[in-house]
Amino acid sequence: MYPSKTITFDYAPEEQDFIYLDEAATSWPKPPEVLETVLHSMMRAGTPSRSSHKKALEASRALSSSRRIVAEALGVSEIENLTFQPGCTQALNMLIKGIVKPGTRVLLSPFEHNSVTRPLYRMAREQGVELIKIPINAEGVVKLSALMDLLKEHPGASVVCQHASNVSGAIQPVGDLADLVHKYGARVIVDGAQSAGHIPFDFDMMQVDGWACPGHKGLRGPTGVGIAIMDDSVEVEPLLEGGTGSGSEEATEPLYARPEAYEVGTQNLPAIEGLAKAVSLIAPHIHERRKVEDEYCRLMMSGLQEIDGIHILGPQLGSPRVPVVSFVVEDVSSEYIASILDRNYHVAVRSGLHCAPSAHEVYGSLFTGTVRASFSADTPREWIEDFPGMVKEIVSQKSII
Numbered sequence: 001m002y003p004s005k006t007i008t009f010d011y012a013p014e015e016q017d018f019i020y021l022d023e024a025a026t027s028w029p030k031p032p033e034v035l036e037t038v039l040h041s042m043m044r045a046g047t048p049s050r051s052s053h054k055k056a057l058e059a060s061r062a063l064s065s066s067r068r069i070v071a072e073a074l075g076v077s078e079i080e081n082l083t084f085q086p087g088c089t090q091a092l093n094m095l096i097k098g099i100v101k102p103g104t105r106v107l108l109s110p111f112e113h114n115s116v117t118r119p120l121y122r123m124a125r126e127q128g129v130e131l132i133k134i135p136i137n138a139e140g141v142v143k144l145s146a147l148m149d150l151l152k153e154h155p156g157a158s159v160v161c162q163h164a165s166n167v168s169g170a171i172q173p174v175g176d177l178a179d180l181v182h183k184y185g186a187r188v189i190v191d192g193a194q195s196a197g198h199i200p201f202d203f204d205m206m207q208v209d210g211w212a213c214p215g216h217k218g219l220r221g222p223t224g225v226g227i228a229i230m231d232d233s234v235e236v237e238p239l240l241e242g243g244t245g246s247g248s249e250e251a252t253e254p255l256y257a258r259p260e261a262y263e264v265g266t267q268n269l270p271a272i273e274g275l276a277k278a279v280s281l282i283a284p285h286i287h288e289r290r291k292v293e294d295e296y297c298r299l300m301m302s303g304l305q306e307i308d309g310i311h312i313l314g315p316q317l318g319s320p321r322v323p324v325v326s327f328v329v330e331d332v333s334s335e336y337i338a339s340i341l342d343r344n345y346h347v348a349v350r351s352g353l354h355c356a357p358s359a360h361e362v363y364g365s366l367f368t369g370t371v372r373a374s375f376s377a378d379t380p381r382e383w384i385e386d387f388p389g390m391v392k393e394i395v396s397q398k399s400i401i
Contacts, residue, residue, distance in 0.1 A: 019346060020382065021387065023323070024217065026216050027197075030278070033279050034281075040273075058270060062269060065260055066275070067084070069279055070082060073279045073280070075204050076229055081229055081258060083228045083258070084226070084272050085225070085262075085263075086226065087226060088226040090215035091213070091227060091228035092189075092191055092212045093119050094238070095211075095241040096160065097123070100160075103128045105131075105155050105156075106131050106132070106157060107147065107151070107158070108159070110133050111356060112162055112359070115355070128357040134161070136362070139170055141171055141173070147159070151181065151183075152181065156186060158187070160188075160190075163193075163194070164358070165314065166193065167314070167354050167360065169297075169321035169323070170321060175205070177282075178190075180395050187234065187262065193213055196213035198243065203229050209230070210230055211234070212229070214226045215271065218322075220278045220281075229257070230262075235256075236262070240264050257395070261336065289376070292377040299384050300375075301325060307395055312315065324372060325373050326354075326370040326373075327370060329391075335351045337371045338350065341391075341394070349374075351372070352370075373387060
């Protein structure tokens with residue numbers, strides 16, 4: 001037996017020797033309650049839906065409770081339509097490959113992440129799916145009038161669109177977009193990777209057909225779990241087949257029961273329970289958190305705009321965005337800026353293309369990439385205030401690069 005001991009989590013960010021501004025990649029720090037929940041789940045015997053003994057039933061109840069908590073927070077009234085996936089990438093693959101049919105057309109924004117574009121380009125090569133880009137405005141927001149024209153020209157086309165850009169922070173009008181798409185008999189799949197936990201979201205109210213997000217970013221849960229939500233009206237082919245703990249006698253027949261058919265294999269219950277705990281902490285305060293993040297965006301952008309040679313991508317100061325600020329520095333590579341921030345200032349940011357090369361084609365930063373600073377309401381305010389000054393010091397010495 002393992003010794004019984006009390007475990008404490010002592011990792012307050014102000015006690016660390018670095019500044020973390022890479023929340024769009026993964027959130028940090030995780031709430032202590034989440035870590036404790038994950039640990040407690042890992043110590044439990046049994047796995048959901050696989051046995052009838054007491055411990056297995058406890059695990060099944062924990063899975064059901066977690067699904068209910070997350071579904072309520074995301075406005076999903078039919079909780080069986082919410083499925084837990086190993087991550088957002090698999091969730092998006094499942095929705096895209098399960099909803100988009102061979103030989104059909106897909107309208108997508110030019111800002112999509114590779115988790116969206118790579119499955120679609122493969123379907124274009126192998127299944128004759130035609131991909132058409134939706135025009136955007138100067139701030140990176142889809143032009144609804146242009147989308148309407150495309151829907152008229154290509155009736156029945158599916159639409160795939162992110163809720164918020166991981167490069168520019170631009171927010172798409174998902175509700176209006178879904179209304180327009182359905183008016184023309186089409187389906188819409190939304191990538192919520194950068195919006196979940198930052199923007200209030202209600203699946204039933206938005207009336208999208210499919211929506212996916214990770215658990216480890218804005219929702220502040222563990223890695224290893226994502227969410228895929230499907231509307232009742234959508235028929236989705238399962239991405240994988242395997243054991244579900246139910247219907248085992250139907251080994252030769254496809255299973256379409258929700259959520260079991262879309263959660264084959266042993267579920268990552270510790271991550272799922274950790275996500276549910278994180279969501280229960282975040283969801284009641286999302287509007288207050290949004291106000292803090294808006295203020296942080298204004299602070300950071302105001303400071304960066306005062307630096308000669310810097311160009312910030314996406315919505316301008318005062319326009320809505322998620323807490324992602326990407327910028328390029330004239331005549332200086334994004335990798336250099338990020339490496340100096342890391343080495344000399346102990347600041348963690350991301351540089352490069354951020355798995356979204358088509359967005360950089362739009363902005364003309366395909367060969368330079370960008371420096372991306374991303375944060376949340378949990379980020380200490382002084383980190384936001386101090387960051388522009390650090391960048392200014394680096395840029396002022398670019399003549400010696």
